[in-house]
Amino acid sequence: MKWDTLDEEPCSLSRTVAVVGDRWTLLILRECFLRVRRFEGFQSSLQITRHLLSERLKKLVRFGILRRVPYSEAPKRYEYILTQKGLDLYPIIMAMVHWGDTHMGDERGRPLLHQHKTCGKEFDPVMVCSECGEPLHAKQVHVHAGPGRKEAVG
Amino acid sequence: MKWDTLDEEPCSLSRTVAVVGDRWTLLILRECFLRVRRFEGFQSSLQITRHLLSERLKKLVRFGILRRVPYSEAPKRYEYILTQKGLDLYPIIMAMVHWGDTHMGDERGRPLLHQHKTCGKEFDPVMVCSECGEPLHAKQVHVHAGPGRKEAVG
DNA sequence: AGGCTATAGTTCTAAAATAGAACTGTCAAA
DNA sequence: TTTGACAGTTCTATTTTAGAACTATAGCCT
Structure with missing residues (x-):
């Protein structure tokens, strides 16, 4: 299976699975709906490795599920907010x-x-x-x- | 994360993710709802490796999502049917x-x-x-x- | 009988993903 | 000047998955 093009399959389930079809992503989204927004928040509540958390957040941003919003200018820090697509x-x-x-x-x-x-x-x-x-x-x-x-x- | 005990976490999402939280399992379930029941049917429509298909079907049976029902005695052959838990x-x-x-x-x-x-x-x-x-x-x-x-x- | 096909798996090696820990960089407060 | 908080990145070891080949039972055709 070419997972990298799963989001273009002529099947809406496949396309959704391409975005949220793994364990960590679903658990991260649970935290989002429980109002967690920040890297350390996700990391400590999920015990996910920082590497994977970073990857998954990027992916969710890339797909438009989360927005990466600055909440501090110096040092630059961001939090992750559900978009409408994510809320859906x-x-x-x-x-x-x-x-x-x-x-x-x-x-x-x-x-x-x-x-x-x-x-x-x-x-x-x-x-x-x-x-x-x-x-x-x-x-x-x-x-x-x-x-x-x-x-x-x- | 200890994925092997995820189904005992005090979180219903985690427990569900333990069962259906991976790409292949979700795609297999899609096929089940489209009335696919047999090993070769899943394999050819999903292009999943036979090894993984075998594993995932066993897991779904173990969790009570599918029942493995014989449809031929000689040779012994089985098909996989959604239980009520699976239909849910x-x-x-x-x-x-x-x-x-x-x-x-x-x-x-x-x-x-x-x-x-x-x-x-x-x-x-x-x-x-x-x-x-x-x-x-x-x-x-x-x-x-x-x-x-x-x-x-x- | 001998070979072909269908079905449902199992076994093997290579490639990819994940786990776990350590490391980087910025800035504030003590 | 040192410590701590935060948001990552980098590294190696382990686990999972991909891809292909192999096993086994039995019906059908010649």
């Missing part, structure tokens, strides 16, 4: 958290609880159909080729 | 597909379209609050420690 990864992270809560839990209960500020309640994320609003299940979905696939396949 | 990964996959559609698209248009059999329409997946039904956004969610975190941290 939230459903992926939440879907993963929810699956972990449901299927990988232990007797200690949930590690984190999520409260929806809008309605005030503790909630679970639910994926629904944009058209009818019903919860989605794999077996109720029919997949067919769109223009991007037809053009790629010929 | 659907929101993760769909969230990734949707993000790719939204942020990684090109001029050729979407590779795949999804039709909701229940309502008959082509749809996008939307993540909503289980309590009030409103679409979720990161900034409207307050995270706090649950019992599993408190017990782990002390």
Whole structure:
């Protein structure tokens, strides 16, 4: 597999996997959503090697998930802020958290609880159909080729 | 990082990442949801090395995502079927597909379209609050420690 | 019987990625 | 002038992955 061109495959999952499809990147993004912004913050909470952290942050900046924003002029220091593109990864992270809560839990209960500020309640994320609003299940979905696939396949 | 115990961390994201947090596993799951079930099927559509495919399938079986079901007695042959635990990964996959559609698209248009059999329409997946039904956004969610975190941290 | 094909793996070596630790450079405060 | 905080970079050893070849069972064709 040519991982370096995975983001150009005629498959939206592949393209997403090209960006967030590794363990460290997903854990870094978790920290971003928990308001971590700085190199040392990521490093100490994740115990990731500084080398890899540096690499992954660069990659996330390159793909437009994070912005590298100066917060000190002398010495020059930067922090990493989620862009809108990055914020839009939230459903992926939440879907993963929810699956972990449901299927990988232990007797200690949930590690984190999520409260929806809008309605005030503790909630679970639910994926629904944009058209009818019903919860989605794999077996109720029919997949067919769109223009991007037809053009790629010929 | 001790990846071998990542599935026991007091963090549901880590636990999920332990299972599906690598590129091949996510691509294999995509194929599962596209009804691929057999070793040769995965191998030829993904161009994954046979060695790694074998490893990843074993891991998915070990974690209860796939079941290895015989479909021929002589010679003994097996196919890999999503369990309920595996089917429940659907929101993760769909969230990734949707993000790719939204942020990684090109001029050729979407590779795949999804039709909701229940309502008959082509749809996008939307993540909503289980309590009030409103679409979720990161900034409207307050995270706090649950019992599993408190017990782990002390 | 002998050879071809299909399927589902296993085994081997080379290349790439990751881990772990040490090092660099800037500046502020003591 | 020394220490410490911060944001990285560089180095070697280990682990993972890629790529190709090999094994094994059995049906089908001649």
